[in-house]
Amino acid sequence: MRANHVRRRLAAGEPSIGTWLSLPSPEAAEFVSRLGFDWLVVDTEHNPTDIRTLSLMFGAITTGGSAPMVRIPWNHPENFKRVLDAGAWGVVVPMVNSREEAERAAEATFFPPKGKRSVGGSMTGTRFDTSGGDYLKHADDEICLILQIEHIDAVEKCDEILSVPGVAGCFIGPNDLAASMGVGLGVPLEGDDPRMIEAI
DSSP states (O other), X not given: OOOOHHHHHHHTTOOOOEEEEOSOOHHHHHHHHTTOOSEEEEEOSSSOOOHHHHHHHHHHHHHTTOEEEEEOSSSOHHXXXXXXXXXXXXXXXXXXXSHHHHHHHHHHHSOTTTOOOOOOOSSHHXXXXXXXXXXXXXXXXXXXXXXXXXXXXXXXXXXXXHTSTTEEXXXXXXXXXXXXXXXXXXXXXXXXXXXXXXXX
């Protein structure tokens, strides 16, 4: 089974560089995967990418050596099941604001006894270049769970959220964070509002 280099680098405290894909296009995903990024996140929260296109994009991304990851629409078990069964190497979970929400995300990501993920899917082993049985044995060691900290409530509980077993890291969501703080919609990450700088 192929090792998830992104999870290894994060665990070692090393940088891992990637970018986001908004176009529902396997061809675009394959081209971008050959640019040398460690990972590519397909955004299904704010973009119209269906599950079949998503699975094709995961296959295209792996051909170029990037790790195929996906931002799901919401922290609901069905969303995890579908994208992981389609071959995602990692899941980005939006708007995680408490330890309980982080625990629910981990439960949906990992197989029993570590979690509650349902067993199934035909593309899981293929995307990791292994058999289905081998995937079941090792998936929990390779899948990368990333949470989004994008609300002031999450900033205030960040340590307990990120201490949940299985969480590999986080993304900051500056626009929703700004909105939750009353700073205003659309304040970019590179904005200089002192409240945003402190929160980030």
